[in-house]
Amino acid sequence: MTWMQMTRKMKINAAKAYVADKLGIDVMDLTNEEVMRDIRADLKIGTVTSIAGSAKGIRAKYKIAEVLGINIRSVDLFKRDLGI
Amino acid sequence: MNKQILTRMGDGERLWMAASDIKGDIDNGTADAADRGGIPEISDEEKEHLFNIIAEPSRIVGVSPGEEVIVSDDGCSMSFYSGQDGGGVGIPLSRQQAILTYERACGADSTSMGHSDYSYKPVKPIINFETGEYYNTSMVTTAPLFYGAQPNLGLYSQPDGPCPNPGELLPLGKIAEARESQEQAAEYLRDDLVFIGKRLADVGLEGLNFDTCGSAGDADFLAALQAVADLKKAVPDLPILMGASGEFILGMHGEVTFDGKRLAGLYPHDQAKVVQSAGADIFGLAINTSTSESVAWNLARAVTFLKAASNISDIPIHANVGMGVCGIPMMEQPPIDAVTRVSKALVQIGKADGL
Numbered sequence: 001m002t003w004m005q006m007t008r009k010m011k012i013n014a015a016k017a018y019v020a021d022k023l024g025i026d027v028m029d030l031t032n033e034e035v036m037r038d039i040r041a042d043l044k045i046g047t048v049t050s051i052a053g054s055a056k057g058i059r060a061k062y063k064i065a066e067v068l069g070i071n072i073r074s075v076d077l078f079k080r081d082l083g084i
Numbered sequence: 085m086n087k088q089i090l091t092r093m094g095d096g097e098r099l100w101m102a103a104s105d106i107k108g109d110i111d112n113g114t115a116d117a118a119d120r121g122g123i124p125e126i127s128d129e130e131k132e133h134l135f136n137i138i139a140e141p142s143r144i145v146g147v148s149p150g151e152e153v154i155v156s157d158d159g160c161s162m163s164f165y166s167g168q169d170g171g172g173v174g175i176p177l178s179r180q181q182a183i184l185t186y187e188r189a190c191g192a193d194s195t196s197m198g199h200s201d202y203s204y205k206p207v208k209p210i211i212n213f214e215t216g217e218y219y220n221t222s223m224v225t226t227a228p229l230f231y232g233a234q235p236n237l238g239l240y241s242q243p244d245g246p247c248p249n250p251g252e253l254l255p256l257g258k259i260a261e262a263r264e265s266q267e268q269a270a271e272y273l274r275d276d277l278v279f280i281g282k283r284l285a286d287v288g289l290e291g292l293n294f295d296t297c298g299s300a301g302d303a304d305f306l307a308a309l310q311a312v313a314d315l316k317k318a319v320p321d322l323p324i325l326m327g328a329s330g331e332f333i334l335g336m337h338g339e340v341t342f343d344g345k346r347l348a349g350l351y352p353h354d355q356a357k358v359v360q361s362a363g364a365d366i367f368g369l370a371i372n373t374s375t376s377e378s379v380a381w382n383l384a385r386a387v388t389f390l391k392a393a394s395n396i397s398d399i400p401i402h403a404n405v406g407m408g409v410c411g412i413p414m415m416e417q418p419p420i421d422a423v424t425r426v427s428k429a430l431v432q433i434g435k436a437d438g439l
Contacts, residue, residue, distance in 0.1 A: 002154045002194045002228050005400045005437065006291050006323035009365050012153050012400065012437040028150045046226040048191065057224040064226075071321060074222040074229075077288035 001030075007070045022068055043067055089139045092422045094382050095375035096413035103139065106380045110134055113377070113384025120332075121351040123392035126384070130433050134387065137429050138380050145424045153431050154193040154438045156325060156366070156402050158232055158295040159202055161186040161195060170200075171407065171416060180221045187227050193438075196230035196293060197221060203236035205245070208276050211283050219287040230325065231284050232293030235277060235311075237304035240269035247272070250336060266303035266337045273304070277311035282318060291323040295368070299329040301336025302347040305355075309342045309362040316363035326359045327368025327404060328352070331389060352389045356397040366438070369393055370404040375414050379422050383411035383429050390434030400437035403430045 004015035020027045023043075029035040033048075040047045045067060046060035055063060058078050065072040088100040101109075110131050118125040126134070137145060147153075159170075164182035166172030177185065179197055186192045197218060199207045207214055214231070222229050241249040247269040250262035281292050294312065298305035305328075312324050333355065335348025343361050350358065352369045359367045371386040386403070390410070394401050408414030411426040430436045 002156070002438075005154070006228060006325075006365055007321075009399045015400075015437075031149060031152050048188070050188070056226055058222070060226040072228075073285070073290050073321060074288035078223075 003064065003068060003070055003072065007072075019068065087139075090421075091138055092379045092413055092419060093375070094373045094377050094379065094408075094413055096415035096417075096419060096422070098419070101378065101380075103135075106138055106378070107131070107135055109378045109381040110138075110384040113381035114388045116381075117371075117385040117388035121353065121389060121392060123351075123353060123388065126388050126391060126433060130387070130391075131384070134380075134384060134429055134433055137425050137432070138383070140425070143421050145421075145428050147428055147431050151431060153436060156194050156230070156293070156368070156438055157192070157196055158293065158327070158406070159196055159198045160192070161197065162200065162202075166200070168416065179217060180224070183221055183225060183229070187225055192227055194228040194230060194291070195225055196232045198231060198233045198293075202233050202295075203239055204233045204273075204276055204280055205236065205239045207233060207280050211280060214280075215283055215287045218284055218289065222288055222290060228290050228323075230291040230293045231289055232295050232325075234296040234299060234329075235273055235294055235304055235308045236296070237266070237269055237273050237300035237307060240272050241265070245269065245272070263337050263339065266301070267340070270303040270307040270310075270340070273307040274310045274314070277308065278314045278318070281311065281315045281322065281324075285315075285319045285322050289322060291325060291365075293325045293327065293368075294364075295325075295327045296329040296370075297326055298333045298347075301334040302340050303337045305333050305347050306340045306342055309347075309358060312359075312362040312364050323365045324363070325366040325368060325402070326362070326364040327402070328355050328359075328370045331371045353392040353396050356393040356399075356401060360397060360399050364399065366400050366402055367393075367397060368402050368404055369410070371410045373408045373411060373414050375408075379411060379413065379425065383426055386411040386426070387429050387434040390430060390436060394435040394437070402438035403434060403436040405430070405439050 001015040004010040016027045044055035044063045065075045087103045114125040161182040163172045165177045183195050187195045248265040253262035294308045297308040333350045403410045
């Protein structure tokens with residue numbers, strides 16, 4: 001939701017609806033740990049507990065930008081540097 | 085029977101208040117905000133809702149599932165390694181370790197880094213250190229990472245800066261000279277904010293926070309607005325959070341304008357309009373806490389100002405909930421009972437998009 005406020009100036013309810021739609025879940029489940037845990041792992045957008053070899057940092061942000069359809073400036077720089 | 089409710093004063097003192105007194109403070113608090121800001125009071129239904137939040141018997145209260153909002157911060161991770169004067173707990177951690185601890189152990193929605201002085205002026209001579217550390221940290225963080233500090237126009241006045249000190253000129257009746265000095269200082273500040281913003285943008289800055297804008301008055305607020313506009317022109321995709329320092333822009337200059345709007349005396353709903361017109365993506369709203377009034381009085385004022393700003397703003401609004409702001413008691417260790425009641429009311433009644 002923070003990314004959507006930062007990149008699209010979305011108010012909180014619009015940001016929740018946008019993210020929930022992209023994840024294919026109900027708004028209520030955005031804060032449902034039982035649902036979000038699997039979604040985070042499946043989409044490789046970063047899990048709360050650390051799993052060896054799992055996405056975190058710039059790898060997770062790369063996927064977050066992809067899933068949400070937004071530009072994250074650090075990711076854009078990373079991609080430019082790698083020629084992606 | 086007039087039920088007694090355990091609550092707080094604006095300085096954090098815990099006391100029992102009669103329900104009728106709390107209701108009276110809510111009436112007076114919202115009336116005070118409405119009178120000062122020229123905005124509507126909260127409705128009778130909202131007053132009752134606010135009373136119920138304050139009167140909840142649990143130590144900690146919260147919003148219902150689905151009503152949660154996000155949290156941004158002004159150097160919160162510094163509190164891990166700084167001392168009492170920074171609200172810190174003194175753990176020997178590096179900046180990067182503190183940011184990652186805040187992100188991963190505390191579940192932060194966003195994180196931030198900044199210079200320990202937390203003003204932009206000292207960042208300029210060490211910009212290469214800051215861009216280096218920002219870049220390194222942004223490679224390992226997952227949540228949005230802001231760079232933040234205060235514009236802090238006061239640092240541009242003698243003896244700390246190059247401009248004659250308006251605080252010394254004004255008591256001498258040198259009004260024109262004081263204004264001229266502030267205008268010059270504001271130009272220096274604007275240049276520094278833009279310089280630092282651009283340099284950080286070059287290393288993939290995810291978001292910039294101009295925090296506590298207007299702390300030295302209207303010229304301070306003006307420089308921040310101009311810098312936002314300049315940066316949005318130079319780096320259109322750079323997200324910027326611009327936060328205020330108080331509920332009322334002090335007219336230390338008195339005549340500076342932005343987009344034809346005089347800045348001195350603007351209350352939050354008008355501050356939100358100029359921040360939005362400058363191009364900022366998020367507005368941070370701050371309402372002063374009176375230490376000699378109850379949390380009920382202070383919170384009623386805060387939600388009244390916030391609701392008016394939320395209704396008028398097209399950009400998200402984050403209500404500042406630091407020590408002594410938006411109904412939080414003015415003390416270095418804000419009590420959790422007050423913090424959670426304030427947070428709940430700001431979201432449910434004030435319609436905050438974040439805290």
